[in-house]
Amino acid sequence: MAITDIRVFAHLTEADVDALGRELDQIRTDIEQLLGQRDADYVRRAIRVHRGLEGAARLLLCAGRHRATRVAGTVMLACAKSIEMMELGHNISHGQWDWMNDPEIHSTNWEWDLVGPSAHWKRSHNVVHHTYTNVYGMDEDLGFAVQRMTRDEPWRPIHVLQPVTSLLIAASFEWAIAVHDWALVRQHRGIPDSGWRATPNAEFARKIARQVGKDLLLFPALSGQGFRSTLAANASALLLRNLWSYVVIMCGHFPDGAEKFTTGQLRGETRGEWYLRQLLGTANFHAGPILAFMTGSLCYQIEHHLFPDLPSNRYPEIAERIRALCDKYDLPYTTGSLPAQFWQAHRTLWKLALPDRLLRRSSDDAAETRSERKFLMASPTTGRLLIKLETDPNTGVRQGLRTALAAADPLLRSTNPVGGQWLRRRGTAALADPRPPQARKDDR
Template sequence: MRALPPILTAQSAVPILTPVNRKPLPVQKSYPTLTGAPLPKEQTEALAQELDAIYKSVMDSLDGNDARYIKRVYATVVYSELVARGLLAAAGRLSSKRSQLSVWLLGTGVLSFSKILNNMELGHNVMHGQYDWMQHPHLNSQKFDWDIVCPAPLWQHSHNYLHHTFTNIVNRDHDVGYHLIRVTDEQSWTPSDRYNPLKTMILALGFEWAVAFHDIQISVDEYADSPEMHTMLQQKSRDLFAKIARQVGKDYIVLPAIAGLALGSRSALTTLSGNITANIARNLWTWAVIFCGHLTEQAHIYTHLDDNESRGDWYVRQILGSSNIEGSKTFHILTGNLSHQIEHHIFPDMPAHRYASVAPQVQALCQQYGLDYNTGRFGKQFREVLKRIYFFSQPTPDEQRAYQQSRATTAADDAYDTASRSKKEQKSRTAVRGLKKYVPQVVRQALFYAWSAK
C-alpha cells in the first residue's frame, strides 16, 4: 500500500457535493471498461480526505481487543488442525465402514475449516501487515508463513504490491484472468478461450498452485530488462520449490507416514485422502471468494494507469474494481473478511475484522459521490462471475475476424522463418513444442532458473 498523504479531517474546507455540481458517471453497461478517472480531481480529492479520516480513526483506536482477536484466530487454526488430524488418523482404526466414513468426513471438514481460516482470516491479513503494530514475534508480515505451497514473499510481491497498486488495470494487474482466463474485451480472443469454463475449473481446483507460480510468471516479464533478472528469479524459484517440498512433504508424505506407523496402513490412507480433500476444499473456497470480489458483472476494468493518478483517483479505482459479498459474521470470518472487498482494497493494512464497522460509512460516501458500491449475496455474485467467464469465452464476429487476420500474418512470418532456419534449429523448436504439451511454460521457467547457473 502506498504511503498515505497527510491526514485531513472530514471537517476540512472541501466543496459540498450536491446533485447540482456532481459530475454524472458514464452510463453503465455490462462489464464496464474505463480509460480514466470517472470523477473530476476536485471530487476525488474530497473523497480521499473523508476516506483518510475513516482510516485514521480506526488505526488510532487499535488496542488489546484487536490483538486478542487475531491471537484467538491463530489458536483456533492450531487446535482445529490438531483435532482434525487426530480424527483422520483414528478413522482408519474403526471397524465399521459407516463409522469410518463419518469420522473421516468430520475430520476432513474440520481440517478444511482450519486451512481456510489459516489462509483467509489469518495468513492473508497478517501478511498484509494488518497486525504489524502488535510487534508480535510470529504474527507479523515479515515472519508469518501460511499453509499453502506459495512462499510468502512471492505472494506479497504479486498481491500486496502489484495487485493492490494496479488493481484491475489490464496488463498491469496480473490477477485479471491469472494469465489463463479471458475476462474482458481488452484481452484479445483466441480459440483456447472457448475452454474458459474448463480452465476455470482447473484453476479453482488447484488454486494454491496457480498462486504459487503466479509471481514467477509475472517476474519473467517484469524484470526482463534487468541485469539482476537471473539472480532474482533463481532465488524466487528456489524458494518456491523449497516451499512446495515442505508443504507436499508434510501433507502427503510425513503425516500419512506417521499415522501409518503408529496406527496402521488404513490410518495412513485416511490421513492422506483427508489432506488431499481439505486442500481441494480450501482451493475451491478461496478461488470463489477472490473471483466474487473482483469479477462480478459491474466490476470495472481499466485500460491503463493514469500518469497523474492522485490518491483520490486510486481510491475510486479500488472501489469500482471491487465487489462485496453479503453474509453472516461467520461467513465474513471464513472469507478472511474479503467479503468486504471494497473496504479491503481501500484499506488493505487495516485489520480486516474492522471492515464491517466502516462499511456503512464507505457505502454512504459512494452514494454521495455517485460511485457504484457493488454488493450482493454470495449466490448472486458467484452467478455473475460464472456468467462473465462464459461470456468472454465466445468471440464476437469482429473478434473472430481479428484473430483470423492475426493468424494469417503469423503464418506468413512463420513461413519466412522456416525457410531461413537451419534443420538443426527446426528440430530444436519441435522438441520444445512437444515438451509444452506436458509441462506448463511457467513451470519450465521456474525449473530452469532454480537449477541453472548464471
C-alpha cells in the same frame, strides 16, 4: 475499451474526487487511532481457533477408524486450512497486524500454509495487484493471466476452453497462485528460463517439498495402517480449500459492476483517483460473522482494497462509512449474495470465451467492461460528444454515477444516436460521428 478517465466515468469533478480522497483518509486515521487490545485479542483468538481446529482434525484422521470420523476430520482440516489461508495468511501478510510489533504475527515473518512462498505472493499481490487493481495490462490478477475477463483483451481461440480451464484452476487454485506468483517474481528479477539455480526457484522448490512432505507424506505416515485413507482425506481437504478460496476470490473483482481500467487512467493518477479506482474495481458479497471469518473478511473486498493494511475485524464498521460516502457522492456500492456474485463472475467467464462478434454489447456498455463512453451524448449545439451531468430539480444535488447507471439501460434501448440501438448495432466506432445514420447517409 475499459475506463480511461475515472472522473468522467464517475460523474465527479476534480474537487469531488479530492474531497472523497480526504474523507477516506480520515476514515483511515480514525480507525488507526482506535486500534488496541480488542484487535490484538481478535487475531490471537483467530490463531487459537485455527490451531485447535487443525489439531483436532489431524487427531481424528490419524486415530479415527470409522468413515464418519474421517469425513468430519477432512471437513475440519479444510476449514482450518481456509482460515489459515485467508483470515491469517492473507491478512497478516498485508501487514494488518504489524502495529502490534509481535514477531509471530508480523508480515515479515509469517509463512502461510500454501505451496507458494509468502515472499513471492506479497510481491505479486500486495505490490502489483493492489497498486494496479483491474488495470488491463498491469494487473496480472485480472483473469490470472490465462482467463479472458474483459473485452479489452483480444479474443483468441484458446479462450473457448475457459469453461473447462476454470474448473482446473479452481481444483488446483493453490498451485495456480503459486506458479503465477513465481513467474511474476522471475519476470521482475529478469531471471531467464535457464536460470534454475536462481533464488526464487530454490525458494519455490523448498516450499513445495515442505508442503507436500507435510500433508501427503508425514501426517499420512503417522496414521500407520491408515496411510492411504489419511492421504485421501488430506488431499480432499486441500481440494475443498482450493475450491472455497477460488469461489471467494472470483467474487471480489469479476461480478457485474467491478470495473476495469486502461493504463491511460494511471497517468497522473491522484490519491483520490486511486481510492475511487479501488472502490469501483471491487465487489462485496453479503456475509454474517461466521461466513466473513471463513472468507478472511474478503466479503468486504471494497473495504479491503481501500485499506488493505487495516485489520480485517474493522471492516464491518468501515463498510458503514463507505456506504454513507457512496450515498453522498451518488456512487455504486457493488454487493450481492455470494451465489449471485459468483454466478455473475462465471457468466462473464463463459461469455468471453466467445469472440466479440457473437456478443451483443460493445466493450463500452457491457456489464463486465464499461467505460465513460457508455454515457456520451451528442451536444445539440456543437455535435461534440460529452458527458451529460444532470441535477436533481428538487434537491439541486448533481446526480452521479449511480443515477447515471440506473438510467443507462433504458437509454441504450432508446433510439438516441449515442447510447441507443444504433450504437449497439454499429459498435463504438460510430462514436466518431455522433449523428444518426440518416444524417450520415444524407451526406453521401
